[in-house]
Structure formats: structure tokens, C-alpha cells
Amino acid sequence: MSNNIQMAKWLVHEMESLGIQVKQKDLGKQPGKDIDLPPLIIGxxxxxxxxxxxxxxxxxxVQPAALSDGWDDEPFELTQKEDGRLCGRGTSDDKGPLLNWLNMIQAFKKAGQDVPANLVFCFEGMEESGSQGLADALKEESTGEFAKIDSVCITDTAWSTTNRPNLIRGLRGIMFYHVNIDGxxxxxxxxxxxxxxxxxxxDMVNLMASLVDSRGKILVPGIYDDVIPVSAEERKALGEIEMSKASLDGGINGKLLHEDQADNIIARSRKPALSLHGIERASPGKGASTIIPGRIVSRFxxxxxxxxxxxxxxELVQTxxxxxxxQxxxxxxxxIQLAGRGDWFFEEVDHWNYQAAIQATEKVWGVTPNITAExxxxxxxxxxxxxxxSNVVLLPIGRADDHPHSENGKCLSFVNS
Amino acid sequence: MSNNIQMAKWLVHEMESLGIQVKQKDLGKQPGKDIDLPPLIIGxxxxxxxxxxxxxxxxxxVQPAALSDGWDDEPFELTQKEDGRLCGRGTSDDKGPLLNWLNMIQAFKKAGQDVPANLVFCFEGMEESGSQGLADALKEESTGEFAKIDSVCITDTAWSTTNRPNLIRGLRGIMFYHVNIDGxxxxxxxxxxxxxxxxxxxDMVNLMASLVDSRGKILVPGIYDDVIPVSAEERKALGEIEMSKASLDGGINGKLLHEDQADNIIARSRKPALSLHGIERASPGKGASTIIPGRIVSRFxxxxxxxxxxxxxxELVQTxxxxxxxQxxxxxxxxIQLAGRGDWFFEEVDHWNYQAAIQATEKVWGVTPNITAExxxxxxxxxxxxxxxSNVVLLPIGRADDHPHSENGKCLSFVNS
Structure with a gap:
């Protein structure tokens, strides 16, 4: 934690030296501990x-890292590779993307131009630990520092490919269920x-088998009724993205359900999916191999x-x-318990926030970004x-092969072009 | 183990003092250890x-036992209760039933009568540890001490009730399956x-749901074809057995599938049953709660x-x-692997071995024993x-409420009447 607080101090200094007005928002202590949370840095x-x-x-x-995890170089020293990549923990997630904002101001200054927008920075030090304290801070500052925001740009994701930028317009929500059957x-x-x-x-295997079929189709009547169709244009664009095999099959030789790339991407990002995670005995006792379990709990x-x-x-699921x-x-x-829930996120791309991000990407990379969902x-x-x-655009900075959380020694790349 | 070897010495002495010719068959060492197995005592x-x-x-x-497990009295000292029951570890399983054989010879001697059969005793000291060495010893002695056996009587089970004796004619076999689905x-x-x-x-829940329904019916085509029907007479007799609620529902408030007692007893002893024991992830890794498991193994x-x-x-199951x-x-x-198997056991009751056991029971208890299957x-x-x-009769000696393996302090009864 002291590393994060040290990092915060360095960052505040850098920001102030660029003329950014900085406020360090105290987020309190770690739950149940006498350890300060790193501050939310508002600029x-x-x-x-x-x-x-x-x-x-x-x-x-950043995620933890140590040379002994298998890194080629000390993960907390920025190392330039022969191919020009800058490697180290956080180059892609998310120190590099954060520094982009400061580099951008430097570039405008160097060019003697005025930045064409007012910028409010929200730099967090607890993202890798569940963004502790962020939601509350957001609410407090919604009538304070963040009161007059016109749009939001999040730079904490990676391209879906290695060779073409994209903007993320959608994220799926989750409904997590526990099902108990007691006998x-x-x-x-x-x-x-x-x-x-x-x-x-x-009973349990019969119930679970009634939820989804082996082709991935959810069998709960009415569940697809409100799903927004994917346009032919979007489908075509998704089919043209150059995805690696590992990006498609999870890097674990997973068996794809659909023939076309576009259908696989749509199925995992623009359509609902139902996954059965586990079925376990929930009755007390040791549970020899030939028992009839008295109670079963499943999760999907x-x-x-x-x-x-x-x-x-x-309501549809429970019914x-x-x-x-x-029967x-x-x-x-x-x-049946709906044990966890989180909403989906979906933005209209015709908002000026997205159009500006599209134009900026075209200017920097010379191509129109793919519009994707995760x-x-x-x-x-x-x-x-x-x-x-506010409208929120997710502007990916890292690449699909950055392995931002990897512990297997693969180098994180941040192409500084 | 030394306790068992001490017990063997005492038993040999008792047997020899009754005029039984005794041979102690060495069963070798415990697998991987330099500890003698207790001998098979052949008389x-x-x-x-x-x-x-x-x-x-x-x-x-016997099973292990200690006063600290919650016994009312020292489990390895025979204690007579106020109601006349003789309590202690093994009174019901199986020291008491074993001593019956010696008491019987004593009784014939006391009455000055000749025992109307030649007796060959096979007294084991490893039953509670999986009858280690017994099967091999049986094969060896099948042309030796056990060469000219006319029938077998096993006294190592308990009545299915507390108030009426029974003979056990049948035991179910087992086919144990592992099913793997790799994705x-x-x-x-x-x-x-x-x-x-x-x-x-x-896929797995669909496969498992195709095996058996919630009413207990196995859905594998042809699986019931060779099952011997239960006669109306036998069904009637099973309905008349005075079973306790705990004997029927397992003492765990299990939900009975059938309305009639006879149907429940038939379903669990005279008909095949298919139980799903567990479904588990078999892929490497930590397995967070929202994963899609890459490999699944189930057991039934x-x-x-x-x-x-x-x-x-x-063949039917695999097909x-x-x-x-x-589909x-x-x-x-x-x-699919058939990972374990064991045959059923079923004897014809009209064999003289069963008829003799029926007559003996009628003489001692004044009632015709129930003929049951386990x-x-x-x-x-x-x-x-x-x-x-050889024909084998299982002649239960203990009672349904003897709790022969219990560790919760219930006293084991052996009614010496």
C-alpha cells in the first residue's frame, strides 16, 4: 500500500508541474484495518x-509482480525492448494509459496550442482491489468536483486485436443465481x-438442463425478447476484425459454438449467455463417493x-x-436466490463523445476504430x-496481447507511438 | 492391531476348550507395513x-471406540443395562454373533445332545478393514479346509426391525461410473x-438428466428387462414388516418416493436404482465462482x-x-468409464439351507422369519x-437399532435371550 501512496505523491507532483489543479481525496482506511487507502487524485x-x-x-x-514470477526484466523498472516496446508492470494496465493524459497536455504545450476541452481527472489507486471507496467518492463529488461534466472517457481497457484500435460501447451485466434443492x-x-x-x-440436473442447451441457447421463455438486434453492418464489421485464435477460444483450446467469427463475438458480447458454474452437495457430513446427497446447491x-x-x-427465470x-x-x-446482480452498459455511438473519440482515433491511427462490446x-x-x-466512452489504449494481469513472465507492452 | 491378535489368542483358547480343532491361517502383513495381519481362525x-x-x-x-466418543460406559467392558441388554463395542457387530456359535456348542453339550451338523468355522479379524486377505484365503482353502462344505451361514448382519427376525436372501450389486466431458x-x-x-x-447436466427421473425410474432403455418380478406374496409380507420411520427414511428425514412401505422396500432392495453422486470440475486452476469449467467429471x-x-x-448404459x-x-x-463393479447376490429360499434357518428361527423365536433382501x-x-x-444364508443376529458403527454414544445391544 505504501507503494501506492508513494506513487500518488509522484503523480500529484507531475500533474501540478503541468499546471493541473490537484485535490487528493481521502478515501479512509482499509476495512477493518488501520491502513490508509491510497487517495483518489482529482485534477x-x-x-x-x-x-x-x-x-x-x-x-x-497495478497488479503485484516480482522478477521471480518469471519476468525477463525487473517488473518495476521500465525496460525498452529491441523492438521498441516499453515493458514493465502497469505499462498497459494502467500507468501507461494514465500517463497518456499528461503526455497529451505536454504535447499541446509543446505545439503551443490550447487544449480544446476542460479536463477533470479521476485517477484511482484501488482499481486492482475492487475500486474500494470509488463509488462513494463519485456520489460525493457528483455535486462537487464532478458536477459539471459533459462526458466521461475511461482509459483502462485494451484493443480487442493487436493491430487495430477500437472503442467499447457495451459491457454485459450479470445475474448470479444460487439454486438449492433440499431432500x-x-x-x-x-x-x-x-x-x-x-x-x-x-431434480437439480433436470432443472439445470432446462436452462440452456448445448448450442448455447437459453431455454427460459421470453429471455431474448428485449435484446437489441445486431445490425448487418455491425455484424460485417465484427467479422472483419483480425482476432487471434487465442482471443477467440480463450487461449485454452475452447470449442467455439459458432462457425463465423462475427457470430462468436456477438454471442459473447451482444447477446445474453447462461453458464452453469457448479453443482455441489450442501448437506453436512463427509460425503463418501456412493452417497445420495441430501442437499444440493448449484450456481449459474x-x-x-x-x-x-x-x-x-x-421473474422469467424463477417462473x-x-x-x-x-413438472x-x-x-x-x-x-432460488438471485445472489448477485450488475447492470449492462450500452452507449449510443452517435453521441458527440463517441464521434470525437472516432475522429481522434482516425487522426492518430489512420483507420476508423472498430466499435465493439465486451x-x-x-x-x-x-x-x-x-x-x-453522462455519456461514457471506453477508449482502449493497450493491445490484445499485453497480458496485463499475467504472472507467467510475458512482457507487458506499451507502444509509445 | 495387537488388540485383534490378542483377541485371536483368546478366541482360539475358547474354541479349543470346547473341543474345536483350530488352525490359525497367517494372512501376511498389512500392505506396505511390517505389521502382521490378525490370523484367519479356521475351526x-x-x-x-x-x-x-x-x-x-x-x-x-470391531470398529474403534472410546469412552470419550460419548459412550455411557467403557465400550470395551461388557456392561449389563437395567433392561437386561448387554452393551459394549462389538456386542452386535460381530463378537456377540460369533460367540453364539460357541454358546450353541456349549448348549448342546449341556443338554447331552449331539450337534446335528459338522461345523467349519471361518472367523475373520479384518472385516472392519475391508476383509483384507480373506478372498485369497478362501480360494486357497476351497481345496483345503473348506473343500467339503455343504452350505454357508453368515452371522454378520442385523434384523431389519427390532421385533421380528428375518433371513437375508439378496444383496444388490453395484456398477460405479465416471463420466468425463472435456471442452x-x-x-x-x-x-x-x-x-x-x-x-x-x-452437456453433463443433460446427460445426467437422461439417466433417471425424479420418481426414481431409470431411463436407460432395457435396464429393467431381466429383473425378477416380486411376487404378490412377498410384497404382502414386506408390507407387514414393522419398520421404524428411521429405518425407512434413513433417519435423516429423507423423502420417500413411494406411498406404500412394501414399494419402498422393493425399490431399495429388489429393484435396480441409479443415484447421481456428484458433478465436479476437473480442469486445472483455481476455479472462481463465475467460470465456465473446461472439464467436468461426474460420478453415478x-x-x-x-x-x-x-x-x-x-452396454445399455454406454449406448x-x-x-x-x-443428440x-x-x-x-x-x-465413460465403468470404474467399479460388484455382482448382486440372490439365493433361492427353497434350498434346505434356508429351510433349516427358517425352522430354527421358528423354534427359537416362535415366528416365521421375514425373508428380505438388502x-x-x-x-x-x-x-x-x-x-x-455353495448356498449361503445370511442369518441376522443383532437388531435394527443396534447402531453397530455408531460413535454418538448410543449403546449397542445384544439381547441374550
């Missing part, structure tokens, strides 16, 4: 009422009782997309599972959108 | 060629990849009854699962039957 550069005001988010903390107070011996007792595991989640409504989907359970004619007891969640994107009621 | 009492020769099996070893070399993040990867868990078992054939059932898997249209890989397996019963090619 302001310019306050011309005729210019738009952009909030820029990055984070200055008995404990486990039974399958020799002595198999055939006479109602077995929760039998639904990744949601625009414009699915959590309350509506939950479906309860109906199926009744089984089981004597056991079913309970399958996972980035809760802060939604926090910024909801709390500040 | 012979009488060799009149005009009498039948009965092999009697019991065991002199990827590791786990994937369900946010990033859910919808685009073929998920082994989805089928309890078999007369006259099911293991090879035939295995069924492979067909179902093809799923999955891109993953399925493998749902679990007792491998030694089948070993005696197959190796010695």
Missing part, C-alpha cells in the same frame, strides 16, 4: 465555459436407500445485455424453474454513467 | 460323513466467453439385482449415454458363494 485542467468538460479516468495502482437432513447410503428416496441431485449466471431488465428477467420443478413431481424442496463487466463504467448521468 | 467341530457340513462365518474385530484445456471467464464456447457442464452408480448382467447393462450425447450436438468430448453389498457373501459354489 482540473482548464475551466473555459465555452469548452466541453471531459472527465478522464485511469488508475495508478433430507443428511446424506444417505445409495446401496441401502437408492430407489426409495427422492434424490435432490436428480446470466450475462445480460441491453435492454434486458433485471426484475423482468428474474421457469418453479414450473419445471413442479418433475419431486418431493424435495426448491429455493462480454464481461466493468462496474466503474456503469457507476460513472449512472452517478454522473 | 472344525465334527466330521461325521452322514451329517451335512456347515461353514459358519463371523468376525472378531477446453482450462476454465474460461463466463463474462468474456459465455455464449461463444461449448460448455461441458451444459447403478445398484443391480438378480438377474442383471454387468456386461449387458454396461444410451453416447446416443444422448450425439446434444455438442462439440465437446465424452468418455440394498447394499456384502462382498464376502458373494465370495463364499462363488468360491465355494
Amino acid at each position: 482540473r485542467y482548464g475551466s473555459d465555459p465555452s469548452k466541453p468538460t471531459i472527465l478522464a479516468y485511469s488508475h495508478y495502482d 433430507a437432513d443428511g446424506d444417505a447410503h445409495s446401496g441401502a436407500f437408492g430407489g426409495s428416496l427422492s434424490e435432490p441431485m436428480t 449466471s446470466i450475462r445480460t445485455v441491453a435492454n434486458m431488465n433485471i426484475a423482468k428477467i428474474d 421457469h424453474l418453479n414450473d419445471k420443478f413442479r 418433475l413431481g419431486s418431493k424435495n424442496e426448491l429455493s 462480454g464481461g463487466s466493468i462496474p466503474i463504467a456503469l457507476d460513472f454513467k449512472k452517478v454522473l448521468n | 472344525r467341530y465334527g466330521s461325521d460323513p452322514s451329517k451335512p457340513t456347515i461353514l459358519a462365518y463371523s468376525h472378531y474385530d 477446453a484445456d482450462g476454465d474460461a471467464h463466463s463474462g468474456a466467453f459465455g455464449g461463444s464456447l461449448s460448455e461441458p457442464m451444459t 452408480s447403478i445398484r443391480t439385482v438378480a438377474n442383471m448382467n454387468i456386461a449387458k447393462i454396461d 444410451h449415454l453416447n446416443d444422448k450425447f450425439r 446434444l450436438g455438442s462439440k465437446n468430448e465424452l468418455s 440394498g447394499g453389498s456384502i462382498p464376502i457373501a458373494l465370495d463364499f458363494k462363488k468360491v465355494l459354489n
Whole structure:
């Protein structure tokens, strides 16, 4: 933690030397500990009422790293490789992208030009630890430092390829379920009782099999009703992205469900998906290999997309599972809990915030960026959108092969071009 | 172990003092250790060629026990309770039943009568440790001490009730399966990849759901074809047994599948049953809660009854699962292993061995014993039957509420009436 606080001090000094007005917002202590959280660094550069005001988010903390993890070079010393790449922990996630903002101001100064927007910086030091304290700070500052924001730009993601930039317009939400089926107070011996007792595991596999098929189609009636169709144009663009095999199959030789690249990308980012994570015995006792488990708990989640409504989907899921359970004619007891939830994020690309990001990317890279969506969640994107009621663009800076959290010695690249 | 060897010495002395010819068969060492196994004690009492020769099996070893486990009295001192019960570890399983054989000879001597059969005793000291060495010893002695056996009587089970004796004619066999579905070399993040990867868990719950329904019916075509029907007479008798609630529901408030007692007993002892024991991820890695597991393994078992054939059932099961898997249209890989197997045991009750046991029970208890079958397996019963090619009767001595393996302080009863 002291490293992060040291990093914060260095960063404040750099920002102030560029003329940025800096406020260090105290986020309190680590929960249950007498250790200070690293501050949220809020900066302001310019306050011309005729210019738009952009909030820029990055984070200055990094994942842990040590040379002994298999790095080629000391991970906390910036090393330039023969091919020009600058390597070290955080070059891609997220110290490099953060420094882009400062380098940009330096470049304008050097060119003797005025930055065409007012900038408000929100640089976090706890992103890799779940953004502790950020949501509360956002709410507080929504009527303070962040009161008059016109749009938000988050630089904390990577390109979906290695050779072409993209902008991220969408993230999926998540609905995480626990399903319990209780049959008995404990486990039974399958020799002595198999055939006479109602077995929760039998019910459970039937319920789980009713949720999704082996082609990935969710079987809960009505679940696709509100999903926004993907346009032919977008589909075509997704098919043309040069994705590596590992980007598509997870780098684990996963079996792709769809023939076309575009369909696979759509299925994992623009459509809902239901994954069964685990089925476990939940009854007390040791659980020999031939038992009839008395209680079973399973976990599954639904990744949601625009414009699915959590309350509506939950109703569809619960109704479906309860109906199926009744059809089984089981004597056991079913309970279903929506144990976790997070909304999807989806922005309209015709907003000036996206159009500006597209134009800027075209100017720097000479190509129109791909407009993509990610399958996972980035809760802060939604926090910024909801709390500040602002359009949010995710502007990826790193590359698809940066391995930002890797511990296997692959070097993180940050191309400083 | 020294306790068992001490017990063996005491037992040999008791047997010899009754005129039994005793041979202590050395079973070698504990696997991988320099510790002697307790001997198999083989005894012979009488060799009149005009009498039948009965092999009697019991065991002199017991489960571990200590006063600190919650016993009311020192478990290795025989304690007489106020109601006359003799309590202590092994009174019911199986020192008490073993001593029955010696008491019986004492009683004949006291009455001045001749024992109407030649007796060959097979008293084991490793039953509670998986009958180590017994199967090999049986084979060796099948042309030696056990060469001219006419029938076998095993006294190592308990009545199925507390108030009426029974004879056990049948035990179920077991076929234990491992099913693997492999989709990827590791786990994937369900946010990033859910919808685009073929998920082994989805296939697995579909396969498992195709095996058995929530009413306990096995769905593998043809699996019931060779099962011997239960006669109306036997069904009626099973309905009349006075079973406790705990005997029926496992003492764990299990939900019974059938309305009638007879149907529940038949389902768990005279019909096959299929139980799903567990579904687990088998891919390397830590396995966060929202992963898509790359590999899944599940375990299930089928309890078999007369006259099911293991090879035939295995073919039916494998064909069924492979067909179902093809129907799923999955891109993953399925493998099925029959990882364990043991035959069922079923005797014809009209054999003189059973008729003699019925008559003896009627004489002692004044009632005709129930003829029952057990749902679990007792491998030694089948070993005696197959190796010695002999009819085997299981003559229960203890009561249904003896709790022979209990560690929770309930006293083991052996009613010496």
C-alpha cells in the first residue's frame, strides 16, 4: 500500500508541474484495518465555459509482480525492448494509459496550442482491489468536483486485436443465481436407500438442463425478447476484425459454438449467455463417493445485455424453474436466490463523445476504430454513467496481447507511438 | 492391531476348550507395513460323513471406540443395562454373533445332545478393514479346509426391525461410473466467453438428466428387462414388516418416493436404482465462482439385482449415454468409464439351507422369519458363494437399532435371550 501512496505523491507532483489543479481525496482506511487507502487524485485542467468538460479516468495502482514470477526484466523498472516496446508492470494496465493524459497536455504545450476541452481527472489507486471507496467518492463529488461534466472517457481497457484500435460501447451485466434443492437432513447410503428416496441431485440436473442447451441457447421463455438486434453492418464489421485464435477460444483450446467469427463475438458480447458454474452437495457430513446427497446447491449466471431488465428477467427465470420443478413431481424442496446482480452498459455511438473519440482515433491511427462490446463487466463504467448521468466512452489504449494481469513472465507492452 | 491378535489368542483358547480343532491361517502383513495381519481362525467341530457340513462365518474385530466418543460406559467392558441388554463395542457387530456359535456348542453339550451338523468355522479379524486377505484365503482353502462344505451361514448382519427376525436372501450389486466431458484445456471467464464456447457442464447436466427421473425410474432403455418380478406374496409380507420411520427414511428425514412401505422396500432392495453422486470440475486452476469449467467429471452408480448382467447393462448404459450425447450436438468430448463393479447376490429360499434357518428361527423365536433382501453389498457373501459354489444364508443376529458403527454414544445391544 505504501507503494501506492508513494506513487500518488509522484503523480500529484507531475500533474501540478503541468499546471493541473490537484485535490487528493481521502478515501479512509482499509476495512477493518488501520491502513490508509491510497487517495483518489482529482485534477482540473482548464475551466473555459465555452469548452466541453471531459472527465478522464485511469488508475495508478497495478497488479503485484516480482522478477521471480518469471519476468525477463525487473517488473518495476521500465525496460525498452529491441523492438521498441516499453515493458514493465502497469505499462498497459494502467500507468501507461494514465500517463497518456499528461503526455497529451505536454504535447499541446509543446505545439503551443490550447487544449480544446476542460479536463477533470479521476485517477484511482484501488482499481486492482475492487475500486474500494470509488463509488462513494463519485456520489460525493457528483455535486462537487464532478458536477459539471459533459462526458466521461475511461482509459483502462485494451484493443480487442493487436493491430487495430477500437472503442467499447457495451459491457454485459450479470445475474448470479444460487439454486438449492433440499431432500433430507443428511446424506444417505445409495446401496441401502437408492430407489426409495427422492434424490435432490436428480431434480437439480433436470432443472439445470432446462436452462440452456448445448448450442448455447437459453431455454427460459421470453429471455431474448428485449435484446437489441445486431445490425448487418455491425455484424460485417465484427467479422472483419483480425482476432487471434487465442482471443477467440480463450487461449485454452475452447470449442467455439459458432462457425463465423462475427457470430462468436456477438454471442459473447451482444447477446445474453447462461453458464452453469457448479453443482455441489450442501448437506453436512463427509460425503463418501456412493452417497445420495441430501442437499444440493448449484450456481449459474446470466450475462445480460441491453435492454434486458433485471426484475423482468428474474421473474422469467424463477417462473421457469418453479414450473419445471413442479413438472418433475419431486418431493424435495426448491429455493432460488438471485445472489448477485450488475447492470449492462450500452452507449449510443452517435453521441458527440463517441464521434470525437472516432475522429481522434482516425487522426492518430489512420483507420476508423472498430466499435465493439465486451462480454464481461466493468462496474466503474456503469457507476460513472449512472452517478454522473453522462455519456461514457471506453477508449482502449493497450493491445490484445499485453497480458496485463499475467504472472507467467510475458512482457507487458506499451507502444509509445 | 495387537488388540485383534490378542483377541485371536483368546478366541482360539475358547474354541479349543470346547473341543474345536483350530488352525490359525497367517494372512501376511498389512500392505506396505511390517505389521502382521490378525490370523484367519479356521475351526472344525465334527466330521461325521452322514451329517451335512456347515461353514459358519463371523468376525472378531470391531470398529474403534472410546469412552470419550460419548459412550455411557467403557465400550470395551461388557456392561449389563437395567433392561437386561448387554452393551459394549462389538456386542452386535460381530463378537456377540460369533460367540453364539460357541454358546450353541456349549448348549448342546449341556443338554447331552449331539450337534446335528459338522461345523467349519471361518472367523475373520479384518472385516472392519475391508476383509483384507480373506478372498485369497478362501480360494486357497476351497481345496483345503473348506473343500467339503455343504452350505454357508453368515452371522454378520442385523434384523431389519427390532421385533421380528428375518433371513437375508439378496444383496444388490453395484456398477460405479465416471463420466468425463472435456471442452477446453482450462476454465474460461463466463463474462468474456459465455455464449461463444461449448460448455461441458451444459452437456453433463443433460446427460445426467437422461439417466433417471425424479420418481426414481431409470431411463436407460432395457435396464429393467431381466429383473425378477416380486411376487404378490412377498410384497404382502414386506408390507407387514414393522419398520421404524428411521429405518425407512434413513433417519435423516429423507423423502420417500413411494406411498406404500412394501414399494419402498422393493425399490431399495429388489429393484435396480441409479443415484447421481456428484458433478465436479476437473480442469486445472483455481476455479472462481463465475467460470465456465473446461472439464467436468461426474460420478453415478447403478445398484443391480438378480438377474442383471454387468456386461449387458454396461452396454445399455454406454449406448444410451453416447446416443444422448450425439443428440446434444455438442462439440465437446465424452468418455465413460465403468470404474467399479460388484455382482448382486440372490439365493433361492427353497434350498434346505434356508429351510433349516427358517425352522430354527421358528423354534427359537416362535415366528416365521421375514425373508428380505438388502440394498447394499456384502462382498464376502458373494465370495463364499462363488468360491465355494455353495448356498449361503445370511442369518441376522443383532437388531435394527443396534447402531453397530455408531460413535454418538448410543449403546449397542445384544439381547441374550
